[in-house]
Amino acid sequence: MEQSRDMIARGGTGCGLFDLGCGMMTKRTAWLTGVALAMTLSQQAGAQQAPSSQAAVPQAGALPPSSVAPVVGTETLGQAIADAYANNPRLQAQRAQLRAIDENVIQAASPYRLNLGIVSTLSYEQRSIEAFNETGRISNRNLGASLTASQILLNGGRTAAQVSAAEADVLSGRERLREVENFILLEVVDSYVSVRRDQELVAIQERSLESYRRQVEQAQARERGGDLTRTDIAQAQAQYEIIRAQLAQARASVEQSRARFAVIVGRVPGVLAQEPDLPGLPISIDDAYRIAGRDNPALWQAILNRRAGKERIAAQRAERRPQLTAEGRIGYTTIDTFDTGDLRRNIAGGVTLSVPILAQGIIGSRIRQAIADEQRLGYVVEDVRRQVDQQVLSAWNQSITAREQLLAGEAGVRAAQAALEGVRRGFAEGFRSNFEVLDSEQRLLNSQLILANARYARYAGQASLLANLGRLEGATLQEATQVYDKAAYLKRQRGRQFGPLQVPLQALDQIQKPGRDGRPFPVVPVAVDSTIRTPATPPVEGTLARAIPLGREAAVPESRTGPPRP
Known part of the structure; x- marks a missing residue:
């Protein structure tokens, strides 16, 4: 349809296409009346539409300024980011997930x-005994309490490796939280500018609809003067209805964007101020690659997951090391009585050394499994x-393409x-057709939409x-953001633990930790x-398949029926 408009528009002035002007009128009075009315309506339409169109177009080659002060009573992008950072349920859930990982x-x-x-x-215990043809009963009563x-x-480095793996998991969880925060704030920014864009599209469609309405009225007035035909009126009305339908869709898109904003931010948007320039953008694509390799949370999450995998290799190797445990007990117990006056002190203690010799192959299997998993993570x-x-x-x-589109759209x-x-x-002077006016209106509308x-x-x-x-984080975008401290919870929980020997045992266990390198x-x-094999069958041919073999029992090859061999 657009190609048809372009072909007609390039065909000339329109003389002979719709029998407009070009000396075709026979009644000079009717012609002059139609021209005067058309010029009046055209001047009114230009006076109403030109200011809004010119206001939306910046100077040639220049990008629209974005660092402007927001109007009083409007909502800013910074406020939306702050609200989402504090209240978004997905972000809060990820923070809770990190606290759960901290407990590991x-x-x-x-x-x-x-x-x-x-x-x-x-x-209490009672037993019946029989001896020398005599039957008797023996009872035993015990009462006591012990502190164990x-x-x-010595743990062979097991605990040191497990703690290192858990710490790597925590660091990975923090990077996962950074990743979620970045993309939630991306949704905030995208929904914010989507609302503003869709509202602008509605305003453009409303101006275009009003312009087409005047065009219909103009065509009707000239038809009454004998200058246009009903075909010209039908063309203008058809275009008016098309724009009216597009406007209805644009208004629905505004509500969809507003709903998306409300889901992410937690409130319905009001009047949104112009978005400011974003800080932290790279100056070149090479700079972008360098920054991503250094700061990207998904990449760091994968790196830290591999570090945790290496520590788990050490933890599995430590299972072959001996373990030394000390146990003690002190308490008071009675012998064959419930009388608390007969409580006697009881003290016991000992040291247990356990050394694995044969573990049924499970330790070696777990080590190989950890090595394979570390390779996968690599x-x-x-x-x-x-x-x-x-x-x-x-x-x-x-970003680069959109900038070129922006400059082209302005021009x-x-x-x-x-x-x-x-x-x-x-x-208005009679040598341009009604269709050319409609086509020019559509071109202006398309340019404004672009x-x-x-x-x-x-x-x-x-x-x-x-x-x-x-780099799309609350602390990076805003100076006054109350940043969620990812390390505070773990630090607080560590401080609450009681272990009088933890520091020396931890240092000793760290020395005993086995190597963590895999193969x-x-x-x-x-x-x-690398040549592709010659096909043994011809390309797929035939008719369309219309049914699937429901109820058919799957045939399993005999070589696949047994379990995997050990």
């Missing part, structure tokens, strides 16, 4: 701490690095506005680039011949 460090270090407890007993204590003295690091670079490239290109709006004004003057979407795409692309760099990655040999 406390649990892993528990062997360093003293295990102390109280054991109370109250028992146990402490691991490949994950490289995979994530490639994905991060690809995402950075895409976000960078989106297109200026050109379409000038063309529309010229076509309207020609239409410009509005380019503004959105450029800002959203910059925000996406910052998120993939790991080199297995190398897949390079193919000698």
Whole structure:
């Protein structure tokens, strides 16, 4: 349809297409009346639309200023970011998840701490005995309480490795929280500029609808004067209804964007101020790659996961080391009575040394399993690095492309506005067709829509680039943000633990910790011949399949029926 408009618009002035002007009128009085009325309506339309169109177009080659003070009573992007940072449920859930991961460090270090407890007993036993044809009963009554204590003295480095693995998991969890924070704030920024873009699109469609309404009235007036036909009126009315339908969809899009904003931020948006410039953008694509390799949370999460995998290798190797445990008990018990006056003190203690000799192969299997898992995590690091670079490239290109679209959109709006004004003057003078006016109106509308979407795409692309760099964080974007302290919870919980021997035992266990290095990655040999095999069957042909074999019992090859061999 747009190609048809372009072909007709390039065909000339429109003389002979719709029998407009060009000396075709036979009644000079009717012609002059129609021209005067058309010029009056055209001047009124230009006076109403030109200021709004010109106000939306910056100077040639210049980007619209964004560092402007917000109008009093408007909501800013900074307020939306602060509200989401404090109240977003997904972000709060991830913070709670991190606190749960923090507890793994406390649990892993528990062997360093003293295990102390109280054991109370109250028992009664009665037995029947028979001796020398006589039957009797023996009863036993016991009452007592004991204080028991146990402490691991040597652990072969097990606990040190487990604590190191748990600490690496905590650091990985903090990077996961950073990743979630970056992309939640990206959603905040995107929903904010989406609301502003959709509101601008509605305003553009409303101005265009009003312009087409005047065009319909103008065509109807000239039809009454004999200058236009009903076909011209039908064309204007058809375009008016198309724009009216598009306006209805644009208004629905505004409400969808507002709802998305409310889900992320936690409140319905009001009047939104112009978005400010975003800090921390790279100056080149090489700078972006360098920053992403240093700060990207997803990449650091993969690196720290691999570090935890290495520590688990050491923990499994430590299972072959001896373990020395001290135990003691002190308390009071009675012998064959419940009388508390007969309580007697009871003291016991000992040291236990356990050395694994044969473990049924399970220790070696677990070590090999940990090594394979560490190798897997090493490949994950490289995979994530490639994905991060690809995402950075895409976000960078989106920003660059949107800037070019923005400049082209500004120039297109200026050109379409000038063309529309010229076509309207020609239409009023009788040598431009009604169709050319409608086509010029549509070109102006398209240019304004391109410009509005380019503004959105450029800002959203910059925000996406910052998120993939790991720089779209509350503390980075705002100076006064109350930053959530990721380390405070673990530090507080560690301070609450009691272990009189924890410091020396931890140092001793760290010395005993086995090596954590795994084996080199297995190398897949390079193919000698990379030629694709010649197909043994022809390409797929035939008719469309219309049914699946429901109820058919799957055939399992005999070689697959048995369990895996040990």
